[in-house]
Each structure stands twice: as structure tokens, then as C-alpha cells.
Amino acid sequence: MIQVVTPQHMQAIDDASEVPLDELIARAGAAVARAAIRQLGGTYGRRVLVVAGPGNNGADGRVAATRLRERGVRVAVVDALDLPERLPRADLVIDAAFGTGFRGGWQFPDVGATPVLAVDVPTGLDAATGVAGPSTPHAVRTVTFQAAKPGHVFADGPARCGDLEVVDIGLGVDRADALLVDAAAVRHWLPHRPTDAHKWREAVRIVAGTPGMTGAGHLATTAAQRAGASLVAVSSPGVDADAPVEALDRRVPGFDWYTAVLDDLHRFRSLVIGPGLGREEHTVASVLRCVEDAVVPMVIDGDGLFALAWNEAGSPAVLVDREVPTVLTPHDGEYGLLTGRRPDDDRLAAATSLADTTGATVLLKGPATVVATPGEVPLIVDAGDERLATAGTGDVLAGIIGALLARQIPAHRAAAAGAFVHGLAVQRCASVGVIAGDLVEQLPAVFTDLLATDA
Ligand SMILES: NC(=O)C1=CN([C@@H]2O[C@H](COP(=O)(O)OP(=O)(O)OC[C@H]3O[C@@H](n4cnc5c(N)ncnc54)[C@H](O)[C@@H]3O)[C@@H](O)[C@H]2O)[C@@H](O)CC1
Numbered sequence: 001m002i003q004v005v006t007p008q009h010m011q012a013i014d015d016a017s018e019v020p021l022d023e024l025i026a027r028a029g030a031a032v033a034r035a036a037i038r039q040l041g042g043t044y045g046r047r048v049l050v051v052a053g054p055g056n057n058g059a060d061g062r063v064a065a066t067r068l069r070e071r072g073v074r075v076a077v078v079d080a081l082d083l084p085e086r087l088p089r090a091d092l093v094i095d096a097a098f099g100t101g102f103r104g105g106w107q108f109p110d111v112g113a114t115p116v117l118a119v120d121v122p123t124g125l126d127a128a129t130g131v132a133g134p135s136t137p138h139a140v141r142t143v144t145f146q147a148a149k150p151g152h153v154f155a156d157g158p159a160r161c162g163d164l165e166v167v168d169i170g171l172g173v174d175r176a177d178a179l180l181v182d183a184a185a186v187r188h189w190l191p192h193r194p195t196d197a198h199k200w201r202e203a204v205r206i207v208a209g210t211p212g213m214t215g216a217g218h219l220a221t222t223a224a225q226r227a228g229a230s231l232v233a234v235s236s237p238g239v240d241a242d243a244p245v246e247a248l249d250r251r252v253p254g255f256d257w258y259t260a261v262l263d264d265l266h267r268f269r270s271l272v273i274g275p276g277l278g279r280e281e282h283t284v285a286s287v288l289r290c291v292e293d294a295v296v297p298m299v300i301d302g303d304g305l306f307a308l309a310w311n312e313a314g315s316p317a318v319l320v321d322r323e324v325p326t327v328l329t330p331h332d333g334e335y336g337l338l339t340g341r342r343p344d345d346d347r348l349a350a351a352t353s354l355a356d357t358t359g360a361t362v363l364l365k366g367p368a369t370v371v372a373t374p375g376e377v378p379l380i381v382d383a384g385d386e387r388l389a390t391a392g393t394g395d396v397l398a399g400i401i402g403a404l405l406a407r408q409i410p411a412h413r414a415a416a417a418g419a420f421v422h423g424l425a426v427q428r429c430a431s432v433g434v435i436a437g438d439l440v441e442q443l444p445a446v447f448t449d450l451l452a453t454d455a
Pocket residue numbers: 010011014024025028053054055056057058059060081097098099100101102103104105106119120121145146171
């Protein structure tokens with residue numbers, strides 16, 4: 001997995017390093033020159049413009065300029081603080097104006113359609129949060145050093161950075177602030193089914209859906225089945241519609257259904273509660289009883305999170321005493337209900353603080369999803385894309401995580417692996433018109449491909 005380190009932490013690593021700064025800059029500049037040559041597809045007859053600032057980011061760019069000249073590239077270097085009225089023509093612009101030391105108030109010049117290669121971060125992109133300034137260029141590629149920064153993966157980061165290249169320049173990273181989840185990690189986390197498998201061994205209990213929102217129960221159930229649950233029992237309180245044929249249809253009344261759910265919950269390996277349950281007072285009461293008394297790992301999603309927030313003692317009080325893992329899956333609005341404030345731009349900190357106050361695993365949804373658990377390095381999943389922003393995809397995610405918990409994957413990894421396969425599933429879907437059920441259909445192939453690749 002790629003390490004993610006905050007800019008402040010990277011500065012401390014830099015300060016503590018025994019490698020002299022000049023050497024780090026030489027290595028960084030050489031890596032930028034190599035990336036530029038790859039981007040140009042050669043050196044002969046190619047022209048590069050380097051916009052170089054007054055700090056170390058500019059120094060990286062000047063070294064790259066020297067290396068490129070040595071390779072026969074025609075290079076012009078312009079001073080970011082003294083830009084000429086007309087920029088020299090080029091096949092590639094290297095943005096070495098400012099990196100993590102940028103303080104705002106400087107405009108990146110208009111380079112038209114010329115591709116931009118950014119050094120460390122495109123100028124003006126906040127490396128801590130990914131929020132771009134008004135003139136931040138859209139780079140085709142960004143070369144960063146030793147570790148990715150949160151700004152590369154959150155907010156405007158992915159769109160402004162283009163392809164991200166992380167280059168080892170010999171700085172020892174003592175600890176990562178987060179890890180970017182990849183296929184190799186998820187493959188490693190997935191258990192093989194034992195030959196003596198038994199249908200109750202990976203059984204998932206789901207409470208989701210109400211009259212008028214029966215789809216939530218259906219989506220979570222089929223997602224859990226397709227993510228490897230050996231058996232799924234589903235209840236949609238007050239609903240008489242049929243469950244999927246392969247699932248156990250556990251009909252429960254619209255009120256006080258917690259007794260029926262808790263009754264034989266010990267037979268299951270996980271409980272998914274919340275998608276499409278509604279926000280009635282009696283629903284809140286039943287959800288809270290389940291959270292307090294459930295003896296199996298739980299995923300609490302959607303209206304289950306509303307129920308947690310809507311109780312006088314506050315969600316931490318309900319959760320901290322749980323002796324088995326709990327995964328909370330808020331989007332920004334649900335995070336706001338739980339904490340009284342929507343997450344700010346520092347999404348790693350937002351997820352981590354909710355995890356710390358509740359003792360739960362928190363999966364904070366978004367274009368890049370963060371998974372935080374007390375005592376674990378946060379995980380970031382950026383496998384999905386905007387096609388996931390459609391009704392019901394969260395219900396699918398909850399079902400997948402429920403199945404992975406039932407398959408005995410620890411909560412932190414189960415949540416991140418769930419978000420990762422959810423993202424891979426959408427990659428296999430059509431470019432337009434994707435609905436949540438399409439993700440479910442893709443899951444067996446996603447898992448099959450993941451397990452078949454030997455990276
Ligand atoms: N540990 C690492 O990650 C390494 C980082 N390196 C590079 O070092 C960069 C950080 O270097 P610096 O701390 O020198 O920061 P920058 O190179 O981003 O720029 C800081 C300088 O720019 C000036 N400045 C900032 N905003 C301005 C504005 N709006 N108008 C005019 N002047 C402005 C500041 O006064 C300061 O002199 C990284 O982005 C990276 O490119 C590499 O050199 C090698 C090692």
C-alpha cells in the first residue's frame with residue numbers, strides 16, 4: 001500500500017533525515033526529469049518550460065532542467081516571481097513554482113493546452129486537504145517524494161494531480177499517517193473458504209428496509225450473498241414482500257422488532273442494521289436495543305446512524321461498551337448528525353476523531369473513503385468514482401462489509417476491503433446509467449479477479 005504522510009509530518013521527517021537537503025533535491029530533480037522524458041516520449045527536439053519558484057520546489061525544478069538539458073532537451077527556465085510577458089513555447093511545462101510552502105496570492109500562468117507536470121503538488125493545491133486554489137493547474141502527472149500527501153487523494157487532488165508518481169528519495173518514513181488501499185493488500189486480507197465450510201459459519205443477519213423502502217433490504221442482502229456470506233437472514237420491519245429466494249425471510253412486526261432480531265442473533269457472524277429503516281421513534285428504540293445487546297460484529301448504516309445520533313446520551317455512550325466490533329458508515333450528512341458538525345477538509349482527522357470517541361471503526365464515505373479504527377493506521381480507498389453517487393449504493397456497501405465481517409476479517413480491514421471491492425465493481429459497469437443492483441452483479445467477478453491476480 002502507498003504510504004500517505006501529512007505535509008507537517010513530512011517536514012519533520014525531512015528535518016530528522018541524515019541525508020543533506022542538496023542530495024534530496026538532486027534525487028527529486030532527477031526523478032522529475034525522468035518523468036518528463038517519459039511524458040514527452042523522448043528527448044530529441046523536445047522543448048520543456050520550467051516555472052521555478054524561490055523555495056525547494058523551485059530547486060527541484062532547476063535540477064530537473066539541468067538533467068533534461070544533459071539529455072538533449074531544449075529547456076527554458078522562468079522565475080515564478082519574475083514571469084516574462086510571453087512564455088516560451090514548449091511541449092511540456094514543469095510546475096516547480098511552489099510546493100508545500102505555498103501561501104496563496106500568486107497565479108499560475110496560463111499555459112494553454114500544453115501539458116503540465118507538477119513537482120510534489122500542482123501549485124496552489126493544499127497538500128494537507130486537496131483543496132485547490134483558483135489558478136492551480138490541472139497536471140497530467142504529479143511527481144511527489146517518499147509518500148503521497150492527503151492532498152493528492154482528497155477533494156480536488158485527484159483531478160488536479162493527474163497520474164500520481166511517488167518516488168523514493170531515501171527519506172525514512174517512521175510511520176504513515178494513512179495507507180492507500182490497493183488490490184494486493186485486499187487479496188491478502190481475504191480468507192479462503194475452508195474445505196469443511198458450513199452454511200452457518202459465515203451467516204449474516206440483516207435488518208433493512210421498511211414499507212416503501214424495501215429495496216434497501218434487497219440490495220444489502222444480495223450484496224452480502226455476492227460478497228461471500230454463506231447464509232443471509234433478512235428482516236424488513238412491517239414489510240410483507242418476499243426476500244430474495246436464497247435468503248431466509250424473517251418477517252418481523254413494524255414495532256419492537258428488536259426482540260425477534262436479538263433472539264437468535266448468536267447463530268450469525270455479523271449484523272447489518274439501518275439501510276432504509278426510517279426514522280420513526282419506535283424504530284430508533286429498536287435499533288438502539290440491538291446496538292446495546294447484539295453479541296456479533298455490526299455494520300450500522302443509514303437510518304441506523306440516525307438512531308445512534310437521536311438518543312439523549314449521544315452515540316459514544318451507546319457504542320463504547322460494545323465488546324464486539326462495530327462499523328459505522330456515515331456519509332457527510334450522517335457524520336454531521338453523529339457529531340454535530342459535518343467533516344471539514346481534513347477527512348482523515350474527521351474519521352479518526354469519531355472512531356476515537358466511539359471506539360468503533362468509522363468508514364467516512366466520499367470520493368475517497370476513509371476508514372479509521374482506534375489503534376490502527378487509517379486506510380484510504382479511492383477505487384470508486386462518481387458513478388457510485390446513486391441511490392442504494394450505500395446499502396450495497398453495508399451488505400458487502402457485513403459479509404466480510406462474517407468471513408472473520410477484522411473490522412478495520414473488512415470496512416476498507418468492502419469499500420475497495422465496491423469501487424472495483426463500479427469500474428466494471430457501464431459509463432452511464434449505473435444502478436446499485438449493477439454493483440451486486442459484478443461482485444463475484446470482482447472477487448474472482450482479485451484472487452486470480454498474482455501481484
Ligand atoms: N521532504 C520532502 O518531501 C522534500 C521536499 N522537496 C521539495 O520542497 C518543497 C517545499 O519546499 P519549501 O518549503 O521551500 O516550499 P516552496 O518551494 O513551496 O516555497 C516556499 C517559498 O516560496 C515563498 N512563497 C510562498 N508562497 C508565495 C507566494 N504566494 N508568493 C511569493 N512567494 C511565496 C516562501 O516565502 C518561500 O520562500 C516540496 O514541495 C518539494 O517540492 C524536495 O526538495 C526534496 C525533499
